[in-house]
Amino acid sequence: MKIFLDTAAVDELKKGLEWGLVDGVTTNPSLIAKEGKPYREALKEVLAIVPGPVSCEVLATEAGAMVEEAKVLADLGTNVVIKVPFTPEGLKATRTLHGLGIPVNVTLVFSPNQALLAAKAGAAYVSPFVGRLDDIGHDGMELVAQILEMFANYGFETEVIAASVRHPDHVKQAAMMGCHIATVPFKVLQACFKHPLTDIGLENFLADIKKAGIRW
Ligand code: E4P
Numbered sequence: 001m002k003i004f005l006d007t008a009a010v011d012e013l014k015k016g017l018e019w020g021l022v023d024g025v026t027t028n029p030s031l032i033a034k035e036g037k038p039y040r041e042a043l044k045e046v047l048a049i050v051p052g053p054v055s056c057e058v059l060a061t062e063a064g065a066m067v068e069e070a071k072v073l074a075d076l077g078t079n080v081v082i083k084v085p086f087t088p089e090g091l092k093a094t095r096t097l098h099g100l101g102i103p104v105n106v107t108l109v110f111s112p113n114q115a116l117l118a119a120k121a122g123a124a125y126v127s128p129f130v131g132r133l134d135d136i137g138h139d140g141m142e143l144v145a146q147i148l149e150m151f152a153n154y155g156f157e158t159e160v161i162a163a164s165v166r167h168p169d170h171v172k173q174a175a176m177m178g179c180h181i182a183t184v185p186f187k188v189l190q191a192c193f194k195h196p197l198t199d200i201g202l203e204n205f206l207a208d209i210k211k212a213g214i215r216w
Helices: 010-018 029-035 039-049 063-074 088-099 112-120 130-135 140-154 168-176 186-193 196-212
Strands: 002-006 024-026 054-057 080-085 104-109 125-128 159-162 181-184
Touching: 002 010, 002 186, 010 039, 010 186, 024 181, 029 039, 039 054, 039 063, 054 104, 063 080, 063 088, 080 088, 088 104, 088 112, 104 112, 112 125, 112 140, 125 140, 130 140, 140 159, 140 168, 159 168, 168 181, 168 186, 181 186
Parallel strands: 002 024, 002 181, 024 054, 054 080, 080 104, 104 125, 125 159, 159 181
Antiparallel strands: none
16 A cells, blocks of 8 residues: 655655655645645645655636646646545536646545545545544545445546555555555654554663663
8 A cells, every 4th residue: 555645744754765765645735734834835845855656736716817827836846646636617627637648636535436436536545534534423435434435336447546645554555455655644654663662672672772781
């Protein structure tokens, strides 16, 4: 499973890249707003340091304007993926951008039928939001499983990004069901490293090295 970082924070991206764990990045206007930089400047910084695909969201809501913004964003780097919200206008823009050879990530997907329509419109990626579904008492990961099954039935090439990931168990479940990608906040990636027995085991090894005076 590919791991994308769900952040526009350059320090987090640099750490993830040093670990060799960043296959791509997703951003959205809320994540960019946290960085306190002009929208396109923040995206350019991310695009410059990440070799993999970077989802850059349009701000417009009308298809023609989305396509115009997408063309400007696509010129920022060869790794740009255009993110559009799941709306009728968003799907219209997806169809046009697909025709222009510009990859699209359809975001804010909350049902299998939305994912199906996005795939039929030519989306390269769909992003079901698992955490936000869990928040309202639904089962976000069940949605991911349903979309994967639906796409497999018809051989869609659209990749599924498990998004709105809140904890390591979402990552585990996504990997176990064969999801193509999980986009994870940096703190969730850090949490995936953690196991108390790893920490205790290392402490014990270090104590024994000291006690026995072992040298390299
Ligand atoms: C990613 O593409 C989404 O924008 C992101 O995962 C949303 O996460 P949130 O529900 O934590 O805002």
